[in-house]
Amino acid sequence: MVLDLWRRIRRVGTSAEPPPPRPVADRPDRAVELGGSVQLRHVDAGSCNGCEIEIGSAFGPVYDAERYGARLVASPRHADALLVTGAVTRNMREPLRRTYQAVPEPKLVVAVGDCARNCGVFAGAYGVAGAVGDVVPVDLEVPGCPPRPEAIVEALRTLTGR
């Protein structure tokens, strides 16, 4: 059983695609301060889970966002940046603010997906408190519904600068 797992590993080899050229977008200077290591806390502020799936694949073997120095962590205390998805619902407004307060300086916020940027199709819907920008200061936005993994990886690379 161990052996055939080993064989499979040998057959597949590295499935990570070669890294695309480094993005040219200008980096927020707080990101420069982090020096190539960005730990992310993901907050689902009311997403439809489309963006979560894409984030998952961005950190999967094919796109492998970790190779650029980005990592998902379990606590905002360990985090440098919040990865917020979805339009902020009433119930998530306060938790999102508190999560932001829990992150030590310097900290950034990445709004992933159209809902996070401008409530997308849920704009003005009952129970939606607004976009992420209305609750916490957003430094970087990733458009798309859901955004492609490449786009997410590109945003993360602008943070890590690698």
Next chain:
Amino acid sequence: MSEALLTQLVGLGAGAVLLTAVLVLWLRELAVVIRVFAAQGVALAGLVAVLAVHEGSGELAVVAVGVLVLRAGLLPHLLRRALSAAEGERRVTRPLVNVAASLLAAAVLTLLALAVSQPLVALAPSPVTAAIPVGMAVVLIGFFVLVTRRRALSQLTGFLLMDNGITAVGFLTGAGVALIVELGVFLDVLLAVLVLGVLTGRMRDVFGRTDLDELRELHD
């Protein structure tokens, strides 16, 4: 061969036999248990081979080959067949005593074996007889498996464990077990395995499982 080297090799062989016995107690998956049992057969054969080289007796060498064939080849094969026949049952044993407790029990049994086999060792102190306690310990552990396992198959492994232990003690006491005796032992072990294999088959036909607790139903 030199005394020191003999001590080393006997020690290693005995250690391997004991380790495999403990592993049989430790592991749940029957297929793995059978593999470990085969490994024990190899270790036992190695032990006998070392003795053969040490005493330079061809008879022992033949016996060593026999041990290898039977205990590392034939018996595991039979067990594996019985297991594959037991398709559909849970392939994981559910011991009556939980694993941690039975491991501690194995430790105590080993110490007990050491205590009781001291006079035996004292008869003819030598690097070879020093390993007798290990054989004893394997016998006791095998008995323990026989007592605490539910499935007929895993009990079978316990029985075979005991037999390995007895064989080891037989050779280590330097009694120079005669070839014919050894063959006899082989044969009746084989017989026992076949009989038990058939029994398990019949049981499965009757009860659909080989959980020995089911046999209680035969009372009434």
Next chain:
Amino acid sequence: MNAVGAGLGVALLLALAAAVAAPLAPRTARPAVAGAGTALCGAAAVLAGVAALAGQRLTVELPGVLPLTGLTITVDALGGLFLAVVGAVAVATGIYAIGYGGPDGRGVQAALPLFVASMLLVPVAGNVGGFLLCWELMALTSLLLVAAEHRRRDEVASAARWYAVMTHVGFVAILIGLVVLAGHAVDDSFPALRSAGAQLEPATAGLVFVLTLVGFASKAGIVPLHAWLPRAHPEAPSHVSALMSAAMVTLGVYGIVRVGFDLLGGGTPWWWVLVLLLGAVSAVYGILQAAIATDLKALLACSTTENMGIVLVGVGAAGMFAGAGNLLLAGLALTAALLHVGNHSAFKTLLFLAAGSVLHATGTRDLDALGGLRAGMPVTTAAFGLGALSASALPLGAAFVSEWLLLQALVHGLAVGGVATAIVMPLAVATVALTAGLAVAAFVKAFGVGFLARPRSAAAARAHESPPTMLAGMAVAGVACAALALAPALVLPAVGRVGGALFGAADPLAAGLLVVRLQGFTGSLSPLLVAGAVLVGTAAVALGARLLAARSRDRTAVRLWDCGAGPLSARMEYTATSFAQPLQRVFDDVVRPEQDVDVTHHRESQYLVDAVRYRLRVPDRLEHGLYRPVLTAVAAWGRLGARLATGSIHLYLGYGFVAVCGLMVLLVAIR
């Protein structure tokens, strides 16, 4: 009249004076009088003990004191050691008692100094009669103190009953044992017993040893005779708990050592295998109960059983080594055991006094209702922290030194006694190791849940620091703990001499102020250097972190990370029960907890749960198994007896009359 005599005499006089003065003093002053008297008495006793350890001897014959036998006082090194230990505990608890007050009834306040005095007399009594008298006096006075608060709480009464019965069963066992021994001697003085014990046939000697072992083990709280300990210690006033748990219990060890090694001269190996196994079982069982206990003082009481178990492991190992002829190793093992007695007295006093101050401040002993005491009572928290560190056998703690010595003795003793030791020693090492691990768990729980984090009840939130005298008492014990942890060399040479002298062997170790080095084996330990390394390391790391960390951003206080939801309430914290749950589950087969979950459903629909109540009890299995049958049998006998006792006085007198006549007839018959 040398320093020993002077110290001892002064101590006893002070105790008597305090016992007389306390009841006469006005109600408010009583605790002060009794406490101060006890403390001074203890101080004098410490002087006497130190003098005895320094080599002074004392023998006084007081024929008039006791009918028939008289009372002989003999102070030797072993007695001096326990004299010093008991005295030191008395000093700390005496000072503490001034502020603690507790029940201020006349009898109780008079009993405290008497209790200490009797405990001081036990290790110096030089004849069977005197020894038994002091032992019984000790039992009675401690019983008085345990029962002190029986009017307020029923548990106290039941605890006192348990204690009374078991301590007297033990007393009877010791009585029979020593009388059997004295029967073979010219008189009942210890020297005579010594010479008699030498040429006693093995069977009789074994009988004597087992009988006395039963008695002394029941006093030392050794499994399976421990049942009274987790009852009596929590219910007694805290300074009394400290005296009992740190001083009285150790006298059981004194008895075993005195009778086994001194009077009976070592005996046969199986005695000591028995002692070692009893110790091993007690150690593991006691600390396991402590690890899952949620009552702070019950936890400490169980840990007393554990520590006495460790001591007995050392004593038993010493006996086995001596039987195998390796006196040096025997001396080392016994030294480790005796040092652990001292360490245990120090940290257990500190812990019980701190627990008392918590009880004083919050009125509860339930760990699940404590927490957050750091804010209200910093000194008590620090004291308990120090005690917990010392108790959990970690470096910088006192118990670490003695357990290190014990482990060294066990490791080197593997091959000493052939197969016997080769089989017993690994188990002993494993036991000590498991005990150490579980002790860490128990005391991390006690300190982390009881004193850190946030309060789990209003009482804990309102906690305030205790009066200065109580803090002073804790300070004395704390200083003792620190000294024993960092500079064991202060006491080790003396203790080593005691251990060596019993076997007529050389000192088992050379204790410099910096390094403790074993004699005859390579092996050395330097508590001071280890502590220094850790402290210097901490300072260096702190400095380095400061230098490297960004100076632009300074430390700010933030709210706890509550996953963004509302504030964390105390009910969301881990309690002692939940902390111990994994251990309790791992050792399920040993502790057999009784838990029941009852779910009350909502009125409208059974699918809506209204409330879930979960109750968990961990009864003492051994107690259930061993004591229940005995108790039921006794009860049955009682009913039988009730049939004889109809209440008519004539009938009772008749019984007596018939008995007397029967006796006379018997006399006539055998003449």
Next chain:
Amino acid sequence: MSVAGITVALVQAVVVLVGSPLLLGIMRQVRARLEGRAGAGVLQPWRDLRKLMRKQPLTPRGTTEVFRMAPLVLMATTLAVVAVVPFVTTAAVPAAGADLFVVVALLTLGAVALALAGLDTGTAFGGMGASREITILALVEPTLLVGVLALSVPVGSTDLGDIVTSTLRDPGRVITPAHVLAAVALGLAVVAETGRLPVDNPSTHLELTMVHEAMVLEYAGPDLALVELASAMRLTVFLGLWATLFAPWGIAGTTGPGAVALGVAVFAVKVTALGAGLAGAEVFLAKLRLFRTPELLAGSFVLALLAVVASFFFG
């Protein structure tokens, strides 16, 4: 303790301090490659630490000094162990302190400090992590000490220096059953103590499956950096101890600069190899349920006990 001793201690401290994050990086890289990913590079742990040192230190309200001190004590105990253990040379081991019992106890002390910090936060996760960590700690202790006993019996001493030198004197001892069994037992104990698979999953994000991570959820900035660094150092120390006990070749017998340099190189190679092997094995392992770990530890304890028995009966 001589000047040479102090210099060697400093060298070892520096080597472990600088090297342990690299070891972590290598292990993560090995894992990444086996999982078909590219990996963040060997230097990533150092980048993380540098960044964490620059971040803002936070003190959650309601925590006491214990929370503040724990990372320092964790680092200090680890450093104290690094200073005395003969990783590089046996010549400069201080007379007292390189005792195996002391080493084990010091490492335990560090873990206890962190567990107290976890309880001190008063959050459910902190308490949960502390409780689990302490449980595992308590159950590992017997294996560790009985294993120590097995190793010290043939030597007649529990002093690391003596054990290493005597093993170097007759290398044949390494393949005696006693040594083999002890190696397996202590290997399992090391895995449990350093919180690697299958006992604990260091790279989990689910609080409910955490053991070690759950205790440090409240730490941020420099404190977190200290905790991370200390954990990496503990991993290095445990692997180094295992290598020192069971493969002591290359440990110098003198304090000459050349010998020390060689010793450092060999130590680095040994630890790296062990770490890579551990990481490779972790790819094939799944985390055990918390209540299955006692079985693992009981097994390792039995092996340690058998090692003692073997060392007594087969010399």
